[in-house]
Amino acid sequence: MNRAQKIAWSLVIAISLGFILSCIAIAILYVKVGMPRALAGFGFMGIAGLGGFSPLIFRKDTGKVTFDERDKLIKRRAALAGFGASYLFVGLACMIPFSILGPKATMSVIWLPNIFMGTGLSLFFVTSVAILVQYGWTNKGERS
């Protein structure tokens, strides 16, 4: 596997793990203490932040050619996919509450940073998945 694949895998695993643990925690807490205390389960999303260390953990590839035109094209396509997905997330996160709750309803200010966090996570997740789809999910034929 090349560096880009390893970083992509670590981001996918970190974000998926954080999301799944958060959902499980919220479900368990909902039964025990009900809403809104169950939302404390979102704290597990902090695990997704560990994916941010992956560029430090996976050092740059050795050799003279580490990043060629094909890598550039793959990275660009993945960035476009991530950008589109994050934009879709912002659109849904903004319009669905507006449609369901109504414009004159109120909501807690804390949801605004949550929207920003969700946008970032969706960007990194979809970009990583797009990189893995284009390079391949395992280590075959990905070397530059």
Added chain:
Amino acid sequence: MSKLQKSAWFNLGMVTVCMIISMPCFFFLTWRNAKGVDYIIIFFVVACITAPLFYIIYRKKSYEANFDEREKMINKRAFSFAAMGLTIFLACVCIIPYFALGGQNLIKVYYLPLIFLGTLFAAQFVHSMAILIQCALEEEDGQ
């Protein structure tokens, strides 16, 4: 004016027209306090009709198809600037109210579509300005 500059002005104009059309619709929905799953279905049906229509019209008249390598490079750089501008705008709009008002306070739900429309406009504005500024700088260097 080059194809690239025309495309930048065209896209900026289209987004401005969309904002001008959207704002009265938005204020009308706010005034009516429109809510319910019916509106989601209406939005979905309208999007399913208008999106392919715009795609067909825009694709035929698209300026981007005839860009040369230099123009493609300028467009790519402008896209990067637009992505950065969008991220900074969204970060400011989402995080500043949190610190200014406090997490325990409440805001009206109608600020959310305003945030979304704002990000659309900000992204296209930065994209178009980046193209126009790069073209202007290249013309200055050329002279």
